[in-house]
Amino acid sequence: MSELSFPPAMTGEAVEALPEEVAVAKAISGVDAGLVTWRAAADRVGAALVLAPEVPLRRAMAMLPLAGVGFQNALGALAPPEVAVHLEWGGAIRVNGARCGMMRAFAATRDPEAVPDWLVISWSLDLLPVSMETGHDPDRTALFVEGCADVDPALLVEAWARHTLAWIARWEDPDGLRALASEWRGLVHGVGEDVTRGDVTGTFLGVDEEFGMLLRLPEGTQVHPLTELLEETP
Template structure:
């Protein structure tokens, strides 16, 4: 356990639970057992942190998967508010978090179903983030950790709380306004747009995303649409 002495503070629509293991796995297990929506499972250790949010969507899974990039935008907004202004945070389509251009954690998603047309009983989206590097800085130049990037003064507890607040704000905007504002915000944070990438074994140019945030990947012959649902992890 992290040794947090006081419970974290969450918005009224959310509740928090500190867990001893992986918070994503913990949130999935609690969702399977029927916990209330809005539960945030979290764990903060000396070298890494993580948090995961349980949701109960009211739309089919294909639309509900917008919560993956939405939670990423909430994280960027949260860290952007807490970190020094020179710290750059970007989001990879497949869930990766980049800080100052290097990989620094990842978002994951799991749902009660993998059928894109079915309304899931629950959806869990969570992130894990290294705070310190296991390797000597410079040994793995494409990877980093939060405290290596000028964020040593960022309290992980405050980051979890801020992520919850910003994510809830974006969920409210998405419900009230649709996805336009979220698309605009995410596009300004997206990593690899216009570049050659490999996704699901397909190399091509990352053109952007469709309305449901599916990846548009252009190869020499055609443009492929890779749905966000391909990123789902299987429920235990």
């Protein structure tokens, strides 16, 4: 399937390279926002969205959890109802409790107060196990072994684009951030558990108003902003 149907505000491009690499290169060259690059291989599917934020990076990074919610909504609509999809603060996608994919973010700047020229949010999902030795890593799974063999990877990309655009439109409303936070909190994995960020381990209490991770440490609560998750330009 090479031609997908995207919402009017988006354009799609099937690519052979990693979607995030193509999206970042095109963003740097000045492509219009709304481009979705995608690739569906036999063992993995992924997509990336180019955005042109009009707010400082610290606020624009809300697009990472927003796109994650869009992904959960999309897979939830296509997968059997018993399949559970959750999101880690750090970007991992969990299907039926085990890691199955990853959300990633790239931006033109790392300055939290600067308005970035571009922001790219991407995701990838394993369709088949990385190793044929199933059970070797019980915390890792693949979509097709979790009761989702009938999910069309290309249609998943299509659905993600639609759901993500709907959430972006909602996020721009006065109460949109509150609605997004409420939806995301119902999907986030690991609240109340001990997690490690860098060289610090603490209890994951939840997030602040900009989706920064709140970690409870013996000396008090520490905030880790979403900008920590930005990756180097590929």
